[in-house]
Amino acid sequence: MATAGGPAHLRLYINIDHVATIRQARHADEPDPAAAAAACEAAGADGITAHLREDRRHIQDADVDAIMRVIRTPFNFEMAVTDEMLAIAERLRPHQVTLVPERRQEVTTEGGLDVTRDPARVRAALARLAAAGIRSSLFIDADPRMIDQSAELGAVAIELHTGRYANAPADRATLAALRDGARRGRGASLAVHAGHGLTVRNVGPVAAITEIEELNIGHHIISRSVFIGVAEAVREMRAAMKRD
Numbered sequence: 001m002a003t004a005g006g007p008a009h010l011r012l013y014i015n016i017d018h019v020a021t022i023r024q025a026r027h028a029d030e031p032d033p034a035a036a037a038a039a040c041e042a043a044g045a046d047g048i049t050a051h052l053r054e055d056r057r058h059i060q061d062a063d064v065d066a067i068m069r070v071i072r073t074p075f076n077f078e079m080a081v082t083d084e085m086l087a088i089a090e091r092l093r094p095h096q097v098t099l100v101p102e103r104r105q106e107v108t109t110e111g112g113l114d115v116t117r118d119p120a121r122v123r124a125a126l127a128r129l130a131a132a133g134i135r136s137s138l139f140i141d142a143d144p145r146m147i148d149q150s151a152e153l154g155a156v157a158i159e160l161h162t163g164r165y166a167n168a169p170a171d172r173a174t175l176a177a178l179r180d181g182a183r184r185g186r187g188a189s190l191a192v193h194a195g196h197g198l199t200v201r202n203v204g205p206v207a208a209i210t211e212i213e214e215l216n217i218g219h220h221i222i223s224r225s226v227f228i229g230v231a232e233a234v235r236e237m238r239a240a241m242k243r244d
């Protein structure tokens with residue numbers, strides 16, 4: 001939302017999963033995701049995001065413990081809606097949990113969580129997170145049915161899946177869906193986040209949607225860091241998402 005002093009600050013949470021992907025490619029002890037999280041913070045990240053997948057393909061259990069120990073900014077813990085993950089969240093007590101769908105064969109999170117499919121399970125998970133004092137967010141497609149259902153289930157926030165837009169940024173319908181979704185979410189008193197597939201080239205129009213208060217960006221920033229370093233990669237993303 002715009003304020004008297006100009007557009008509100010848009011938070012940049014950096015997903016450091018793919019630092020772990022590089023490490024796991026060798027089953028080595030470097031690069032260290034917790035060290036990457038600290039470097040992102042030093043470069044100006046507002047928060048750190050990591051996804052502990054059920055298959056442990058990149059981030060490991062020890063990584064989330066280390067990240068929680070090291071960082072000073074909020075930790076956004078991405079996880080599937082399972083008892084195992086809920087128990088981990090209750091032990092860790094991160095600032096925020098984002099519930100995401102997971103399929104073992106997928107390369108990355110391919111679509112939003114279908115919150116209409118097993119609403120009782122999602123409602124129960126949100127209640128457990130609330131009881132543990134953890135802010136909740138649901139990663140969903142910018143679909144009116146998903147947005148309304150997220151509010152009804154008691155989520156604090158939604159994260160709109162920007163993957164379709166990122167794959168076709170010239171297709172105005174994908175951006176319009178995000179704009180409409182963000183407005184609908186705010187109208188339902190949800191905090192609105194967005195993420196997936198965002199780069200310095202495509203982030204501008206998403207960042208300009210003033211209802212969005214937080215972006216979760218991973219692969220592109222880590223990829224750019226290989227060539228220009230973490231600090232510069234964070235700086236160029238910040239510049240690309242500037243609202244004024």
Ligand code: PXP
Nearest residue numbers: 109139195196197216217218219
């Ligand atoms: N948000 C969610 C819920 C995700 O699952 C991911 C990917 O792990 C991201 C944001 C970040 O996507 P990307 O790595 O493409 O920036």
